[in-house]
Amino acid sequence: MSRAQVIRPAGAGHETLYVLLTSLLIVVLAAAVVSLRGERVDEVAIAAHQLDARRDLNAAEQGIYTDLRVAFDEILLLREENAATPSVQALADKGFPPFVVDASSASRGGHQWQWLEAGAYLGQSADRQVSGSFLMIVPQASDAQADVWLRRDGAGSTPAVLDADSLIAAGWQQIATHYDAGVTRQHRH
Template sequence: MSTLVIIKPAGVRHENIGVLLFALLVLGLAAGYIDYSAAPRAAQHSSMTDQIDSRHDLNPIEQGLHADLKAAAEDILWRLAEQEPVTLKDLNDDLISPFANDVVSQERGGHQWRLVSTPDQDYWLYIGSSAKPSIAGSFALLVNTNLTHNTPPTSKESADAIKASLWFIAKPAPNLPTKDDLLPNHSTIENALKTVGWKQVVSHFDASVTRPGT
């Protein structure tokens, strides 16, 4: 007499539960890492209300203008150090973007540039007021000269004594305080820019970015 033995197929319920728990664990770790990585950046941005980040706070057209101004700044620094002219006409004649008055500049906001400088040329401030703020805001390039004018730099390291900074405001450029009021009330041209709403453009690079920052 034979005995019938019924063998139930192996169930996969326990395996499915294990896979689900593992997936939830991975998602939890990923979410925690994202929160941890984002926290320092948020704190950094909140503590620097007078600065904006070129990668996160500018639109693509503004980022292009920012890149052009960084390149133009290097050219202007060398011209100043070597006592070469750096007026808006000179920059326009040499087709230095974004100072060149061409079709591209009109498509990228139609900025109207003006130059402000102290009599002793301690600083040169190039202000580009946007005619189309919906396309791109206004920019300013500030060059502080610290080298003796009769001592041209012998290397890029010596030229670093001349500093340049870029500034942005998301509207037509406001009027700065008059020259007579500038130093007594604001101490520096940088403070004068901040007073009327300009923010310095900087580049923050974190662990997720492999190329060096500036």
């Protein structure tokens, strides 16, 4: 006669409890590590007369602004070589955007560039629905940065004195660029 022995399974309740407690411990530890090592997102406040280059400009304006920043380095080199700030025509002849007239400049507002004797390049937009007018003030010092301003409406004119107060009073807005970890993807610990 054969005998069958019945073996009852061990209770699965204890195993489930241990798995849940281990999972909870892992989640709590991960949350603690993230809260201790996470970076704070500090928004850089900009003044009322400024525009953030990343958030406040449309695609065409961002493209022109980027072109102006790149062209500024070339302008400084040409000014050092020739002992004079290059003309708009000289920059266009060398193919420097946004001064050169091509399909890209037409799609970005068709700006008409001119050199102002006060020390700035003025690009008046032909299509204000696409982009506003730009003003890039070229500093006298070769180690200083260009100051770029934008005006989206067509009213008024450029002041004879290109200081911040005069430009603000005339309706121009300064373009501010702030690089932080969220933009540059660099983590400094």
